[in-house]
Amino acid sequence: MANHGRTAAGRPEAVRLDGVGKSHGRGAGAVVALRDLTIGFAEGTFTAVMGPSGAGKSTFLHCAAGLDAPTTGAVRLGGTDLATLTEAERTMLRRERIGFVFQDYNLLPSLTVAENIALPLLLAGRRAGPDLLLRTAARVGLADRLRRRPAELSGGQRQRAAIARALVTGPEVIFADEPTGALDSRTARHILALLRDLVDSGGQTVVMVTHDPVAASWAHRVVLLADGRVADVLDAPTAERVAARMARLGEW
Numbered sequence: 446m447a448n449h450g451r452t453a454a455g456r457p458e459a460v461r462l463d464g465v466g467k468s469h470g471r472g473a474g475a476v477v478a479l480r481d482l483t484i485g486f487a488e489g490t491f492t493a494v495m496g497p498s499g500a501g502k503s504t505f506l507h508c509a510a511g512l513d514a515p516t517t518g519a520v521r522l523g524g525t526d527l528a529t530l531t532e533a534e535r536t537m538l539r540r541e542r543i544g545f546v547f548q549d550y551n552l553l554p555s556l557t558v559a560e561n562i563a564l565p566l567l568l569a570g571r572r573a574g575p576d577l578l579l580r581t582a583a584r585v586g587l588a589d590r591l592r593r594r595p596a597e598l599s600g601g602q603r604q605r606a607a608i609a610r611a612l613v614t615g616p617e618v619i620f621a622d623e624p625t626g627a628l629d630s631r632t633a634r635h636i637l638a639l640l641r642d643l644v645d646s647g648g649q650t651v652v653m654v655t656h657d658p659v660a661a662s663w664a665h666r667v668v669l670l671a672d673g674r675v676a677d678v679l680d681a682p683t684a685e686r687v688a689a690r691m692a693r694l695g696e697w
């Protein structure tokens with residue numbers, strides 16, 4: 446077999462897309478959002494996905510996370526081909542093996558921080574022991590906020606709680622969709638430093654969609670999408686290089 450989900454560096458891949466195409470709608474009105482996308486995300490790496498508006502970033506994220514099925518091609522999480530799963534199995538896989546972080550946090554306002562963090566475990570039918578909750582909250586710097594509700598937290602603390610919720614099941618990959626889009630630049634820096642540390646110290650795999658070259662510069666690698674294809678890949682990106690490359694792709 447050509448590729449067993451290993452990168453050139455020999456690391457196994459947490460997620461791999463092979464020849465993924467995705468059309469929204471059918472017939473004459475169909476919009477092609479992804480075209481023959483082939484890319485892997487090695488374990489223990491932080492990747493930013495960028496591209497002009499309409500490039501296919503959200504569609505990519507939905508397909509890679511098993512929220513949407515590609516029209517063609519295959520998505521593998523670890524060794525699992527998502528197309529071989531039933532809808533119920535895919536739902537379980539998303540709960541147990543994938544973490545999600547969103548721009549607007551998506552915390553439940555009536556629950557405490559501890560209860561929000563515990564939610565993915567409870568949905569997966571697993572025990573949410575106090576030790577695990579405390580350890581996970583401590584990992585994001587929220588050990589002393591477990592009894593608070595989201596309304597009593599700053600934006601940065603809310604995003605930390607959301608990251609703890611994404612981490613608590615020990616997922617193979619965390620997908621983050623504009624995780625710093627609602628934060629001021631200083632708070633954003635702290636959140637990005639946290640995500641980077643989860644990768645560098647914790648071996649976590651993170652894939653983050655962002656419009657912001659500064660945010661992208663915290664990643665090990667930037668994947669630039671344009672018109673549903675990989676237009677470029679930048680390793681060890683700086684904000685300046687990312688911005689210059691984006692400018693050449695057109696406005697964003």
Ligand SMILES: Nc1ncnc2c1ncn2[C@@H]1O[C@H](COP(=O)(O)OP(=O)(O)OP(=O)(O)O)[C@@H](O)[C@H]1O
Nearest residue numbers: 469470476477478497498499500501502503504505
């Ligand atoms: N549900 C849908 N029905 C029809 N077309 C869609 C749908 N979702 C996305 N598209 C189209 O697919 C293409 C890619 O959209 P997508 O949202 O993935 O891009 P994006 O890079 O995330 O854009 P943005 O940065 O503006 O959020 C666009 O042309 C978009 O209009």
